[in-house]
Amino acid sequence: MTTEPIGALTIRVVPMPADTNANGDIFGGWVMSRMDQAGGIAAAEKAQGRVVTVAVDAMTFIRPVKVGDIFEVFTAVEKVGRTSIKIHVEAWVRRFRTRHHEKVTDGTFTFVAIDDDGKPRPVPAG
Numbered sequence: 001m002t003t004e005p006i007g008a009l010t011i012r013v014v015p016m017p018a019d020t021n022a023n024g025d026i027f028g029g030w031v032m033s034r035m036d037q038a039g040g041i042a043a044a045e046k047a048q049g050r051v052v053t054v055a056v057d058a059m060t061f062i063r064p065v066k067v068g069d070i071f072e073v074f075t076a077v078e079k080v081g082r083t084s085i086k087i088h089v090e091a092w093v094r095r096f097r098t099r100h101h102e103k104v105t106d107g108t109f110t111f112v113a114i115d116d117d118g119k120p121r122p123v124p125a126g
């Protein structure tokens with residue numbers, strides 16, 4: 001089990017009771033949405049402009065997220081193609097009250113740099 005997050009801290013937020021599923025844990029869609037947002041921030045920085053999500057791969061939900069946890073998303077550029085960027089995304093929590101730090105989810109998000117017409121454009125070098 002990884003003991004330290006991979007990548008840069010990109011989003012930090014506390015989930016609320018409205019974000020729970022029928023079990024009382026945080027809804028997986030809420031988790032994926034925050035991960036997509038964080039990946040989009042990292043990809044837009046690399047692309048120096050607009051990006052869209054084209055694919056999500058290898059999502060693993062390892063541990064539940066609870067109300068009151070501090071939810072953190074870490075991102076790292078994994079691969080840059082001609083117009084696409086793969087971002088490794090990890091979600092970690094600092095557990096409510098204990099502040100125990102553990103990984104809850106990871107996945108690979110692929111984004112495509114787009115122009116004003118929504119068409120793929122090359123990712124700038126550097």
Ligand SMILES: CC(=O)SCCNC(=O)CCNC(=O)[C@H](O)C(C)(C)COP(=O)(O)OP(=O)(O)OC[C@H]1O[C@@H](n2cnc3c(N)ncnc32)[C@H](O)[C@@H]1OP(=O)(O)O
Nearest residue numbers: 052053054055080081082083084085110112114118119120
């Ligand atoms: C449906 C939704 O609302 S999801 C939420 C937001 N996302 C979107 O709206 C995106 C909707 N999709 C699109 O607009 C288009 O599919 C686009 C702009 C992302 C891509 O357009 P396409 O005409 O398919 O582009 P194209 O075939 O040239 O591929 C562009 C790049 O994406 C990569 N790509 C395309 N599909 C995938 C895929 N399923 N997995 C990984 N990479 C992919 C290609 O390999 C290519 O990468 P490269 O240039 O680095 O080699």
